[in-house]
Amino acid sequence: MSxxxxxxxxxxxxxxxxxxxxxxxxxxxxxxxxxxxLPDRRCxxxxxxxxxxxELLAAGGHWRRGRRLVATLGLRGxxxxxxxxxxxxxxxRIRAILGVPGHGYCWGxxxxxxxxxRASCHAARMGRDWFFLATLYGRAAPAVQVAQLMFxxxxxxxxxxxxxxxxxxxASHQVGPEQLADAMIQVLREAPGGAAIxxxxxxxxxxxxxxxxxxxILRGHLHDAxxxxxxxxxxxxSPAAIPP
Numbered sequence: 001m002s003x004x005x006x007x008x009x010x011x012x013x014x015x016x017x018x019x020x021x022x023x024x025x026x027x028x029x030x031x032x033x034x035x036x037x038l039p040d041r042r043c044x045x046x047x048x049x050x051x052x053x054x055e056l057l058a059a060g061g062h063w064r065r066g067r068r069l070v071a072t073l074g075l076r077g078x079x080x081x082x083x084x085x086x087x088x089x090x091x092x093r094i095r096a097i098l099g100v101p102g103h104g105y106c107w108g109x110x111x112x113x114x115x116x117x118r119a120s121c122h123a124a125r126m127g128r129d130w131f132f133l134a135t136l137y138g139r140a141a142p143a144v145q146v147a148q149l150m151f152x153x154x155x156x157x158x159x160x161x162x163x164x165x166x167x168x169x170x171a172s173h174q175v176g177p178e179q180l181a182d183a184m185i186q187v188l189r190e191a192p193g194g195a196a197i198x199x200x201x202x203x204x205x206x207x208x209x210x211x212x213x214x215x216x217i218l219r220g221h222l223h224d225a226x227x228x229x230x231x232x233x234x235x236x237x238s239p240a241a242i243p244p
Contacts, residue, residue: 006053007046008092015042029168030090032083037076048073049088052081053107056097061110063103081105086165090172154180 017034019025034040039048051073056064066078075081085105088094096109098119108116131149138145153166154177170176188194202209210218 006088006092006094007050010042010091013042013091016040027163028171029163030083030086030165031168032080032087036080036083038080038083045084045087049084049092049094052084052088053094053097056105056107057110059106061106061112061115063100063106063111065104066099069105090165090168093172151177151180 013028013031013033014020014025017040020027020034032038033042033045039045052069055069055072066081069075070078070081073081073084075084082099085097085099088097096107097105098108098111098115099105100119100122103118106115108119131146134149135142135145138148140148153164154170154175170180185198188198
């Protein structure tokens, strides 16, 4: 595998850190150019990312300690290494770079499913811990606080939140609040008891989920059906003729 094939064009990002430093551009999440000792030029940052990929590929699926990679790549510290990996994840969509605190980094495509599972489970536990703290310290009710955190990730430009790695990743996949809500509904559809929850929510929020035009059409159909029933003659042997 050629590491040059892993690096995608990034026309949405400046070629140097200069536009960020003078305030001409707002720095998106996961673009560490010029930060924590990382290169000020895009081509140099991409070359550094290629070197990271080469080191992990050369390890043959084995985990490499972060501090060893820092020394090999000449980075300022493990923070710079995390920023470089996030840059590869978000802006170049390199999913094979796996990082787990206490284990280090490895190339997932070689390490296999077990490595992906370990990285995913550890990240999910950490994510829930931070969600807990944000909910605990927030002023809103827990359910509202968690919902705001989730949809804040997909708010997009002008959403009132600082861009971070997750928001940038969702934006790169064109995921906004609508797509996030749709995915949550789909997960509920397939979960045990999820259909009942959706039906309950549908009744509770019918004014939003059912358009006024559709509601008017249904009311018209109901009015016509009732009028038809009122005008239908009742025979002596029909169930409707039996007194209550």
